[in-house]
Amino acid sequence: MPIATLPKPAKSSAAGQYLGFSLQQVRLCHYLLASPDDHIVSLELIDDVGVHRPDGTAFFEQAKSSISGNPATNKADDLWKTFANWAETCALLQINPSQSQFHYYVSTGKPGSLIMEISKATTPCESVVALAKIKKFCAGLEAGVGCEPQLTKFLSAGDSTCCAIIERCTFENQVDPVDAIRSHLKVFPSAVLDDLCAAAIGQARDKIDELIRTKQTPAILSSEFRKRFWAFVHRHSFANVLNPAADEPDQQTIDATILGEPLFVRQLRAVEASRTLIAGAVSDYMRTTADKVKWANDALVFEDSFTELDGQLVRRHMLVCEEIDILHPALAVNPRGQRVYLECAKTDMPLEGRALPSYFITGSFNCLAQIRRVGWHIDYLTLFPAE
Structure with a gap:
C-alpha cells in the first residue's frame, strides 16, 4: 500500500503525543527491521504500531507497559479499550478484520484467562467459544463501572466482527522489549549490540518525528529504513565492526x-x-x-x-x-x-x-x-x- 493511499489517522490515535511512549518507538523499530521490503510500518495511525501490506491488509499492534498496572487481566480497561478500538477502526477505515491480524503486546504482567483464551482461538469455532466466554464475563460486570463500557462497546460491533478479531488476535508478553531488536542484530558482537539497538531505535524515532513535524503520514517503508540504517552503520564503521556478507542458511x-x-x-x-x-x-x-x-x-x-x-x-x-x-x-x-x-x-x-x-x-x-x-x-x- 503506497504511503499516499494510507488511511487518515483513526479516531483513537494520537500521533502528536507519541513521543512519551518509548515502548511504541521500540516496537516500531522492531517491525521496520522485521517486515518484508514492500511493507510500510506506521506509528499511531491505525494503532500504536501498524504494518500495511501491499494487498491492502494490515497488522495492528497495541503495545502496553505494565509499569502502572497489569493491562492483560480480565478486568483491564486497556485490554477491552483496545478491542473496542480495533472494531471501530476497521469499521471507520473499511478494513476487513477477517483479512487482518491483531496483536496485543505487553511488557511483563501475568495475563488473564480471557486474553489467553483469545490468543489460543485460531479457528472460527474456537473464536465463537471464546466470544461466548467474554459475553458471560461481561454479563457479570456492573453497568458503567470499570472495563464494562469498553467491553460492551466491543461486543456492540457484532458477533461477526468480534469473532474475526478474536480469531486473528495474538498475545505476547515480553520482559525486555529491546530483545526483539537484538534478535535482528545478533550477528554483531555483544559488546556493540546495545549501541546498535539504540542507534536503530533512534533512527526510527527521528524519522517519525520528522514526518509528524512536517504533517506527513507517520509511516515508513521498511526497505528504505533498513537501507538508511545499514548505510549509517557502514559510514560510521560502527564500533569498527565487519558486517556479515550472508544470511544464516536455511x-x-x-x-x-x-x-x-x-x-x-x-x-x-x-x-x-x-x-x-x-x-x-x-x-x-x-x-x-x-x-x-x-x-x-x-x-x-x-x-x-x-x-x-x-x-x-x-x-x-x-x-x-x-x-x-x-x-x-x-x-x-x-x-x-x-x-x-x-x-x-x-x-x-x-x-x-x-x-x-x-x-x-x-x-x-x-x-x-x-x-x-x-x-x-x-x-x-x-x-x-x-x-
Missing part, C-alpha cells in the same frame, strides 16, 4: 551439507557432538566462508590477515588442549573433544583490530578442522589422514 541447506559429510562435520561426529552442535557448526562455517570471500573481494580485509588469524586460532587450539589435559586428565576421549571444541568456540579475537560477527571465530575453527590444522578428537590426525 535448514534444508544445512541438512544437505551434513549429509555430504565434509571433514569438519566428520571431526565433530568423531567426538559424538550433538546434532544441534553440528548444525550450528555448518551454519557458522558457511557464513564465515562467504564473509572471507566477500571481504577479500571488496578489499575490506587484507587476505594475509586471514592467514594471521588462522595462526592465532591454531595456537589457541593447542593451548586449550593442553589446559584440558592438565585440568581434566581423566576425561574420556569424546567429552574431552567436545570440551575442546566448546572452549575454542568461546574465543574472542579481532581481525585487523575490528570486531567480528559472533559466528566468525567458530566458523574459522571449522574451516581449520576441514583442512586438519585443528581437531577435536585427541587422535584426529590418525583418524583423518591427509587425502
